[in-house]
Amino acid sequence: MDSQFQFDWQAAINSIPYLAKGIPYTLMISFGGLVIGFVLGIIFGLLSINKKWYLRWPATAYIEIFRGTPILVQVLFIFYGLPDLIGGPIDPITAGIAAIALNSGAYISEVVRGGVQSIDKGQSEAGLSLGLSRTQTFWSIIWPQAFRRMIPPLGNQGIVSIKDTSLFSVIGVGELVRQGQVYIANTFTAFEVYFVVAIMYLAITLSLSLILRLLERRGVASA
């Protein structure tokens, strides 16, 4: 087969303004989902290492369920399944944010658990022996050290979740991929458009990596 294909730069450039309309959705769903996911991760991560089994078990169940099922199934379940239960529609953006939150929350729980457990037992013993309560010991001694160690894996999860939002084109969220699909339907320039879409994802994830690297360096400088 003799392909006459030529990359059409003009088509690529022309597509940018339309595709860029998807960026705010991609960012909003990622950011909103990750912020909630972080809160869930702290709550369930800490519950998962609690001594009391009736706190530990539900947390472990949540983590295993959301790590063990595909996020695509999760979002379909939330968008198409949950309305039956709650008796009203859920808008696609809310469904997307919820899926990222619940999914990243499960992974972040594991990050939190690992981070906290990696801190030497001597640290909490020192805190307790000074008269600090368990809560004080945790938040002023253990957590700051654990959090510093959590930054790289949290960054990882951030990147994964940003990319996961691309799946939400299936429920009609006007994020990057969806914008691309609509644009291609009219112009038949799939190669160029997906190329631009990929570059846009890369720009977002690389920015995040850069921010995290700066954060980490600042952390190292003061440790």
Place this chain on the structure above:
Amino acid sequence: MSQIVKIKGMNKYFGKLHVLKDIDLTVEQGEVVVIIGASGSGKSTLIRCVNGLEEYERGALEVDGFGLAPKGGNQKSLAEIRKEVGMVFQQFNLFPHLTVRKNIMLAPMKVKNTSEVVAKATAERLLERVGIGNQADKFPTQLSGGQQQRVAIARALAMEPKLMLFDEPTSALDPEMIGEVLDVMRELAKEGMTMMVVTHEMGFAREVADRVIYIHEGQIVEEGKPDDVFDNPQNERTQAFLSRVLAH
């Protein structure tokens, strides 16, 4: 003189392992008690029971009038006890994310609501006292082991404890740094601090201790003035242990 620590018939288990066996021990205010014994004999466990870092199964414990019941019993006074008892660990356990000054300020501010200004002044005075007044802005890892351990002592002193526990405070140090830490402890003893010290530094024990206790497999088998214990041990276990450590 009043008794700061009263231990009666204390028994402690780690699972099936009987670690402390019928320990009876009282410590008078101002007294320096040095605890010696082979590795694994229960020295750390004993002093860790005093500030509740370990729970015990049977017996009774009272620290400065506050009773701390065995496991499952009344632990209400634990917070009070910990406020009054300082502890220095073999591995220093300084807080690596805080400067030396903040390491010392943390507990007074959190536990006693001491103002930042006062806590800071206290930290600086204590650092001066342990001979490292110029290191306050550094982070722990930027200090030598001996300096770190002196910060750890200052950190404990900032809570104005009535009793200080030392668990092998010089065992993790390079030989040339042991002296500077023992000097600080010697000063502390001279100023009248009540101390329970687990150590293998027999010279220090002989010089500073009011009483030496030898523990063997979770039991106190010998107890007395340092000169008596070191020069004329009554128990053959003590004799064997001392001839081993003093040979070095």
